[in-house]
Amino acid sequence: MSDATLAIEPSGPKPKPIFSRRNIIVYGSLIVICLYYLVPLYVMVVTSLKGMPEIRLGNIFSPPLEITFQPWVKAWAEACTGLNCDGLSRGFWNSVRILIPSVIVSIIIASVNGYALANWRFKGANIFFTILIFGSFIPYQVMLYPIVIILREIGLYGSLTGLVIVHTIFGMPILTLLFRNYFTSVPEELFKAARIDGAGFWGIYFRIMLPMSLPIFVVAMILQVTGIWNDFLFGVVYTKPDTYPMTVQLNNIVNSVQGVKEYNVNMAATIITGLVPLTVYFISGKLFVRGIAAGAVKG
């Protein structure tokens, strides 16, 4: 009997050593990766809470000896970019005014697009879909200048409305794809049942599809909020200093060549700018995962 050599008779769950090679590798890499992402954030937070004299000491990892919120106040309300000296607050509100209409409009249009493509196989649907997919592969740079001309011609160049339109258009391919794939995963019979019950295009969309698609709407919202908030290229091309979004303004604050480099203000400004996407993630993280893992819609 080969089992005779064992000290104990195997029974129940197999004992698992905590410090097995597998555990060390898995947890070891996870810890390293966590540090890789968290250390810079730590440095930023710590630096933003120090005064300039303390920063000049050069101990970037040491916690602040004397906590000051002055850099944050300055970044938000006093830092100068060009002629304006009202800090990031101007850019923040610009970004908000760009973000809200862009996100709402693009999601509304894209969800209806995706729904029509997935459930109402209209004539030319495949060609339309191919063009849309193709659209998501065209590099933005190619379209920058033509759009400048178009916006100028319709008199929207430099305005927030113009930028909202640009964001809505560029969000369309990926969002439509997202919604189309989600609605395709909804059982076709559900759609057929609704048709027999007499619901039309909008009836099915609002009463059947919308209520069961919250997760994918959250995914779309997160994608759009982070994408639009973090956008720099469109912001710098299609707006004027008065209407710069926050990211462009942040760049102008951090990269200003005159005067002393105020690292603490720069760090504070950067963190403030990043707070919006971060908050969105924290609030809707769970729904995001559910939406990404969608396709498991069972009646």
Place this chain on the structure above:
Amino acid sequence: MQHSVSIKDLTLSFGNLTVLDSLNLDVSQGEFIVLLGPSGCGKSTLLNCIAGLLDVTGGQIFISGKNVTWTEPKDRGIGMVFQSYALYPQMTVERNLSFGLRVAGLPKAEIEQRVKRASEVLQIEPLLNRKPAALSGGQRQRVAIGRALVRDVDVFLFDEPLSNLDAKLRSELRVEIKRLHQRLKNTMIYVTHDQIEALTLADRVAIMKGGIIQQLDAPHTIYHKPVNLFVAGFMGSPSMNFISGKLARTDGGRFTADGVDWGLKGYEFGTTSGGEQGAVLGIRPEHFGVNGASESMPIQFEGEIEVVEPMGSDTVGWTSVGGSQIKFRVDSETALHVGDRVKLGFDPQRASVFDEQSGDRL
């Protein structure tokens, strides 16, 4: 007499692929028709055409005497039950049942009364406030039937409604659907690939293959007098035995195959063509008389048992005759042993003979 559903020369093709080809079908008022066939035979497609969920390529569909070929599904006077139940997941049972009525803008009192009636018929009153996720499969299918019921329609369409249920529930709900039909007396068209469902439920069964109705008849006729080899082989489990050989039309027919020479006296030929021709003889496993019972049969032979399959209620034995392997069914109390000799007999009256080339019944 006016037909409840009438389909005239219905053709449906997707590009080059023709799914239904000039199909004709008349369903009488209150009849229970089952469309039966292997997957991909076009039976669900036909049902979707009747429901108006697919646009037809050619032909016409009449429901209750009205030409509904171009009519929207909701105006056709049909209710449909799907295999996956297709209940709206975010609505309660009550809202599910009333959805169609609310879309149609019926008065509240009327909706309430219809939902009440349907839930009484199907005994789902205690479930009205639950969501579909909190229901079992059988309950969900009942709600799905209820959704068709509240619409107060002339024709019910069922698209494999029991296929997602386990065997026990399936047989329970099968009986319930039959009761429902006896009570409501609506026309019902029922698609399934389960032959037991077809045989038990139908007034007439339509066996489909390749978009064509092969045979449309009462279940008994379909089972005992299949019109061709496909229907014969498709119906019945274990399936019909086929022996290939030659047929001569002398003294009521003579069938010869490898080592067999049987007179088919008593078999009613449907065709009259003479001469010798290639033929396939079909005998159902349960139509064999075994050992003692074989002695009263007009045709008798002997074989060696090769395989024994106990099925619980009965036992299936395998042997060879005429160059083909055949199976025969006996009561499970009869002991069969591999290697034993077995005496078999059958009555040509209950057999089927098919043309070898065309596969049609002779």
